[in-house]
Amino acid sequence: MDAAPPDPAPPPDPPPSPPWRPVAGRLLLTALAGLAVVAGVVAALIAAEPERRLAFDLNATPDAFTGLRLRLLTLSPGVCAETLRLSGLSPAPAAPRPLSEGCGYDDGVTLRGLALAPAPVMRCPMAASYALFERHVLQPAAERRFGARAVAVGHFGTYACRNVYHRAAGRRSQHATANALDIASVRLSTGRVITVAGQWDDGGAAGLFLRDLRAGACGLFGTVLSPDYNAAHADHFHMDRGMARICR
Template sequence: MGVTATILASDLDRYWPLDLRDPPGVFTQWRIRALAASPDQCRRVLARSGVEVRAASPRPLVGGCGYVDGVVPTAASIALDAPPAMRCAMAAAVAAWERRVVEPAALKHLGSKLAEIRHFGSYSCRNVYGRATGRRSQHATANALDVAAFRLADGRTISVLGDWSDGGARGAFLRDVRDGACGLFAGVLSPDYNAAHRDHFHFDLGPFDICR
């Protein structure tokens, strides 16, 4: 995200404030990704959208790992079990996805409200797939989140591992939340991508664009 794009995003927010509770539009993903270059603006968007966070202890970038703009959402703001530290822009994307994609899909397909999103974490200083060599994973800069399952208000749990192949409402719910994520995150990987993602969805904010 270049300087010009960041300035344009800031100007746009002045006249058309971004609220993560609003239905996603064609520019929503771009505007969320632009927040990565402006942590102060990102925190203003979170506050405007009713997302409470605390600053995470910074991890200066060393060897391709670390972050300086990390936040930890409150459980009341984002329904993650044990909310992890993540980059501010990732928190914004997760909040928008939960509110505008996951919650409506749970009611539509399963007739219950969402209670909790279970995850495998955000920050992890490692390479892609944990290999000894190669490029760093987006997890290495807390620019990603792995989601494993969803607990509903009625007590049911829908998991990627157990329900992705379901031909009924559970499978339809999981596909809706995967497809809806593609309009908010840059990278969206599911069991359709490869066996390494058979038990979770991987979401990140780029730099690569993929939805599968």
């Protein structure tokens, strides 16, 4: 008669945990707790002084967060005003136009120290976007294409209580709330004047310059319309901070 097989050997004991693991776990928990405390303090500071904490310098080169920061300005007039001041733009508040039938604004400003001539009234977030455009798109393009500076930007205005395309019925234009700007020309420090109407189809530096402006504007405004969009924009760039996203 065969002998019964021997009982299997018990499994070996698991290796002991490295002595550093408990210490690392405690350090991680301590770090997470510290981060939670810091986050709470930061949140409290922002809640106490949102204008000073959330304002940003428009002189800084735009980055991946610039679009988010510009949207924040629309939500907080105080942060927007502080952003303009922080950026050295000395905004002059405009008399409010109470909103009526889709027209008006309560956060209009006029900016000093920019090339817009004459300086128009714009809603604060629109003014911030334009300041970024002039400093980080327009002036670098003028230097790159002509070795000059833009000294005067001609425009067709900002505020106009009207519908889109001046239609008798339909939705209001972004101009109805001073949330849009129509740029027609740029005068350089050399005395040369570049116009959208005259040079859009130019095959040289002027045409390239105008396309630089359109391309750069599309990253800073919601809608940018050029002569490529339709005949109504044959002589100007329309730029606005509305909800629509169009770059043509």
